[in-house]
Amino acid sequence: MPDSLTVPQETFAQKLADSGLRNTPQREVVYSVLLQKRDHPTADEVFARVKAELPTISLATVYNCLEALVQCKLVRAVNFEREPTRYCPNLRPHAHFHDDQTGSTHDIDLPPDLLERVQAILPPGYDAASVEISFRGSAVSSQN
Amino acid sequence: MPDSLTVPQETFAQKLADSGLRNTPQREVVYSVLLQKRDHPTADEVFARVKAELPTISLATVYNCLEALVQCKLVRAVNFEREPTRYCPNLRPHAHFHDDQTGSTHDIDLPPDLLERVQAILPPGYDAASVEISFRGSAVSSQN
DNA sequence: CTATATTTTTGGAATAATTCTAATTATCAC
DNA sequence: GTGATAATTAGAATTATTCCAAAAATATAG
Numbered sequence: 001m002p003d004s005l006t007v008p009q010e011t012f013a014q015k016l017a018d019s020g021l022r023n024t025p026q027r028e029v030v031y032s033v034l035l036q037k038r039d040h041p042t043a044d045e046v047f048a049r050v051k052a053e054l055p056t057i058s059l060a061t062v063y064n065c066l067e068a069l070v071q072c073k074l075v076r077a078v079n080f081e082r083e084p085t086r087y088c089p090n091l092r093p094h095a096h097f098h099d100d101q102t103g104s105t106h107d108i109d110l111p112p113d114l115l116e117r118v119q120a121i122l123p124p125g126y127d128a129a130s131v132e133i134s135f136r137g138s139a140v141s142s143q144n
Numbered sequence: 145m146p147d148s149l150t151v152p153q154e155t156f157a158q159k160l161a162d163s164g165l166r167n168t169p170q171r172e173v174v175y176s177v178l179l180q181k182r183d184h185p186t187a188d189e190v191f192a193r194v195k196a197e198l199p200t201i202s203l204a205t206v207y208n209c210l211e212a213l214v215q216c217k218l219v220r221a222v223n224f225e226r227e228p229t230r231y232c233p234n235l236r237p238h239a240h241f242h243d244d245q246t247g248s249t250h251d252i253d254l255p256p257d258l259l260e261r262v263q264a265i266l267p268p269g270y271d272a273a274s275v276e277i278s279f280r281g282s283a284v285s286s287q288n
Numbered sequence: 289c290t291a292t293a294t295t296t297t298t299g300g301a302a303t304a305a306t307t308c309t310a311a312t313t314a315t316c317a318c
Numbered sequence: 319g320t321g322a323t324a325a326t327t328a329g330a331a332t333t334a335t336t337c338c339a340a341a342a343a344t345a346t347a348g
Binding site for chain 3: 204
């Protein structure tokens with residue numbers, strides 16, 4: 001049972017069920033790990049963190065859990081060039097910034113109208129299930 | 145020597161030189177293959193097509209050439225979830241639409257102002273070297 | 289021109305992320 | 319509870335990409 005769910009506990013199982021998926025201890029722990037440290041971990045990093053709580057979990061299960069969470073839209077999968085897939089539990093509309101220097105990834109909130117504007121460039125007949133806006137560069141910011 | 149260069153022949157070698165890279169027959173043929181059929185081929189597909197003209201070229205060289213072309217900004221590398229990198233010689237500002245049904249990728253031209261608007265969401269201190277806007281979904285369009 | 293340095297190409301081996309497989313275990317519906 | 323379905327597991331397999339060391343090509347300096 002994840003501690004500080006963005007989504008109420010009830011809804012966690014529900015969201016899975018809506019996609020025909022079951023709730024399992026492994027899926028809960030994987031999700032809670034994503035919520036605890038929102039640094040866009042890779043599957044391997046998630047694996048390492050989850051093992052602290054479930055020492056016998058396998059990497060294949062971590063991949064399965066992540067895929068399940070992506071499928072039921074509790075988590076987004078993020079890809080950058082030639083890098084392993086990273087996972088993000090932020091449900092608000094946002095873009096991603098990948099810092100080439102540090103390898104870290106930051107969420108950039110999208111103004112409410114911008115996503116619509118971007119969607120609007122699609123010609124008729126194009127039906128987008130998902131949109132991803134991603135930047136690569138370096139963040140000189142004081143933020144980390 | 146590519147036939148219908150978007151960029152004048154002179155500039156092809158020049159663009160490479162600007163990045164400290166040499167012009168080679170292999171790089172020319174790889175580039176011409178990208179121009180001839182703009183279907184966002186993978187490195188493997190490029191390899192297959194280039195072999196028609198240069199039967200002894202190696203896959204490693206194709207990767208090298210593609211990387212060189214990306215580096216000197218004649219070509220863009222495009223990534224979709226869990227798929228091999230695809231290559232695109234379209235130099236105009238555009239987004240990518242990946243059709244999940246067919247696996248095909250389409251360029252979507254960006255209105256002149258939109259790229260700026262998207263760039264503008266970055267907080268101070270964030271310096272983006274590149275932006276990528278990508279859609280996944282299905283294209284019911286009459287177009288292919 | 290020729291010698292030397294640098295870059296590129298090549299084929300094969302190595303790596304890294306992800307998926308597959310088959311057996312076991314857990315969970316759901318009745 | 320029983321049978322059907324789904325999830326987990328460990329390890330093998332696959333796939334894209336990178337690395338490596340040697341040979342070839344090209345540029346540069348004299």
